[in-house]
Amino acid sequence: MYNWALNILTNQSPxxxxxxxxxxxxxxxxxxxxxxxxxxxxxxxxISETRVLAIMDQSIKSITAFxxxxxxxxxxxxxxxxxxxxEIIALSEKVKSNWLFVPNVxxxxxxxxxxxxxxxxxxxxxxxxxxxxxxxxxxxxVKGCGALILKTSxxxxxxxxxxxxxxxxxxxxxxxxxxxxxxxxxxxxxVLPIVGAYTITAQIIGAAIDGSCIELSEAQVFYPKExxxxxxxxxxxxxxxxxxxxxxxxxxxxxSKYKLDSLVQICIGGDFINExxxxxxxxxxxxxxxxxxxxxxxxxxxxxxxxxxINGLEVKVLEDGELCVKGDSVITEYFEAPEFxxxxxxxxxxxxxxxxxxxxxxRIIIKGRIKNTIICGGYNIYPEEIEAVLNELLPKRSxxxxxxxxxxxxEIPVLQITKDNNPPITLSAVHSYLTNLLNPLKWPKExxxxxxxxxxxxxxxxxx
Amino acid sequence: xxxxxxxxxxxxxxxxxxxxxxxxxxxLIEEVGLTSIQIxxxxxxxESEFNIIFDDDDLDLENFQxxxxxxxxVNKQHV
Numbered sequence: 001m002y003n004w005a006l007n008i009l010t011n012q013s014p015x016x017x018x019x020x021x022x023x024x025x026x027x028x029x030x031x032x033x034x035x036x037x038x039x040x041x042x043x044x045x046x047i048s049e050t051r052v053l054a055i056m057d058q059s060i061k062s063i064t065a066f067x068x069x070x071x072x073x074x075x076x077x078x079x080x081x082x083x084x085x086x087e088i089i090a091l092s093e094k095v096k097s098n099w100l101f102v103p104n105v106x107x108x109x110x111x112x113x114x115x116x117x118x119x120x121x122x123x124x125x126x127x128x129x130x131x132x133x134x135x136x137x138x139x140x141x142v143k144g145c146g147a148l149i150l151k152t153s154x155x156x157x158x159x160x161x162x163x164x165x166x167x168x169x170x171x172x173x174x175x176x177x178x179x180x181x182x183x184x185x186x187x188x189x190x191v192l193p194i195v196g197a198y199t200i201t202a203q204i205i206g207a208a209i210d211g212s213c214i215e216l217s218e219a220q221v222f223y224p225k226e227x228x229x230x231x232x233x234x235x236x237x238x239x240x241x242x243x244x245x246x247x248x249x250x251x252x253x254x255x256s257k258y259k260l261d262s263l264v265q266i267c268i269g270g271d272f273i274n275e276x277x278x279x280x281x282x283x284x285x286x287x288x289x290x291x292x293x294x295x296x297x298x299x300x301x302x303x304x305x306x307x308x309x310i311n312g313l314e315v316k317v318l319e320d321g322e323l324c325v326k327g328d329s330v331i332t333e334y335f336e337a338p339e340f341x342x343x344x345x346x347x348x349x350x351x352x353x354x355x356x357x358x359x360x361x362x363r364i365i366i367k368g369r370i371k372n373t374i375i376c377g378g379y380n381i382y383p384e385e386i387e388a389v390l391n392e393l394l395p396k397r398s399x400x401x402x403x404x405x406x407x408x409x410x411e412i413p414v415l416q417i418t419k420d421n422n423p424p425i426t427l428s429a430v431h432s433y434l435t436n437l438l439n440p441l442k443w444p445k446e447x448x449x450x451x452x453x454x455x456x457x458x459x460x461x462x463x464x
Numbered sequence: 465x466x467x468x469x470x471x472x473x474x475x476x477x478x479x480x481x482x483x484x485x486x487x488x489x490x491x492l493i494e495e496v497g498l499t500s501i502q503i504x505x506x507x508x509x510x511e512s513e514f515n516i517i518f519d520d521d522d523l524d525l526e527n528f529q530x531x532x533x534x535x536x537x538v539n540k541q542h543v
Contacts, residue, residue, distance in 0.1 A: 082497065106494065219493075219525055220494065221493055221498070221499060221500040222500040223500060223503065223504075225520070225523045225524065226524075226525050248500075451476075451478065452501050452502075455501070
């Protein structure tokens with residue numbers, strides 16, 4: 001019987017290494033053998049055509065688990081290692097799943113999860129599934145269930161769930177790859193958490209389609225020196241980052257000690273990259289192709305590469321500036337919440353909630369998010385626009401523009417900046433810099449010094 | 465010195481020192497759950513607290529994974 005995941009894996013050269021870590025390599029043939037060895041266990045345990053919650057860390061086991069579960073038409077609901085028992089239980093109830101996968105028993109939340117989650121299983125050191133706790137009842141088969149359920153806050157104010165089919169993920173990954181220059185014998189480093197749509201499609205599925213090798217770090221946290229060492233030692237050719245990670249890497253004080261010229265492709269996604277960091281990256285790696293990508297979980301997720309839509313997607317900008325997207329990988333409704341579709345999906349067009357303009361060459365430039373708009377005395381302010389200008393003044397600082405309630409204006413833009421080893425910045429210095437660069441209505445009216453800026457699971461800064 | 469290091473961990477984790485109940489060999493990432501940003505903030509804190517600047521060689525992640533390892537790398541700077 002046709003299975004989208006097996007179809008991808010069997011189309012590759014069997015001996016090609018797909019996953020590489022300091023402790024173990026797995027070829028496409030190895031992966032198919034692991035799937036074959038575990039098939040009986042999964043079928044007997046009724047882990048097929050059902051939804052499975054999975055705590056995914058940055059390990060080969062986690063990526064292997066994706067393919068194992070997909071090969072039996074399961075729908076994976078990935079969770080980060082920092083998930084709490086409360087979050088896991090709420091999600092398991094919402095998606096009606098009674099199985100939880102953990103790559104390592106130590107990754108289970110310390111709270112008393114076992115009393116609440118029905119069945120728990122893991123992969124042992126021989127890559128064989130092992131039950132840690134048997135479920136009280138067999139899992140329900142879900143006819144035609146998707147391949148992936150993800151949380152999103154992309155186009156609506158509250159987090160919703162999005163379910164993608166395997167075919168949609170495959171199409172989005174394939175079309176994303178077609179928008180990039182192909183790298184023969186590619187080694188692609190994963191530094192983003194493997195629980196987001198971007199990493200799962202572009203890197204995990206994309207590498208399997210393309211025959212690339214995924215490189216994983218043993219370090220379970222994003223740490224610049226470990227990343228540089230790995231790029232240098234393993235001759236990494238491509239990497240996917242969010243702008244905050246890029247900024248952290250560029251700010252590493254001993255960056256110049258590392259030879260990073262094996263890198264020929266850097267994909268930036270998840271947020272808007274600023275011109276200062278783009279410029280620094282080009283100076284650091286003059287021969288690398290830098291791709292600014294744009295997407296959202298609801299769209300599968302990739303939509304644009306360097307401002308142009310990827311194959312299989314149509315885009316349009318409405319009169320009020322909102323970007324809309326339509327295509328095979330775009331969802332038709334939210335998971336068990338069709339009422340939210342009326343707000344965001346109309347005649348197949350997904351309203352992204354992002355403001356965009358089309359330049360003379362047909363390139364789409366994202367200006368900011370509608371929901372991020374700060375309405376200050378009736379005037380619309382896009383925080384991303386202010387941040388782009390301030391990046392020239394504060395190239396090495398971590399900061400964000402946020403709204404603050406104000407009695408007179410309704411909302412005012414404030415500059416939130418981290419307390420670090422840099423000299424303090426004053427509001428008058430910021431205003432002086434912004435003179436002639438930005439309309440004074442858009443200037444931050446206050447500075448807030450914070451220990452750190454709150455970030456989401458994928459490293460995106462949380463704006464509100 | 466261990467107490468000053470623990471104070472730094474409390475600062476970056478935004479908790480009271482008395483809430484930190486772990487040993488000097490406990491893995492600060494796997495077991496205490498320090499995030500990437502917290503580790504980097506801890507490094508800045510240590511440099512400021514002990515008036516040192518870590519070399520690139522000192523900045524291996526494992527040097528910041530336990531209190532004992534941090535003590536060793538800070539002591540190396542003091543020599």
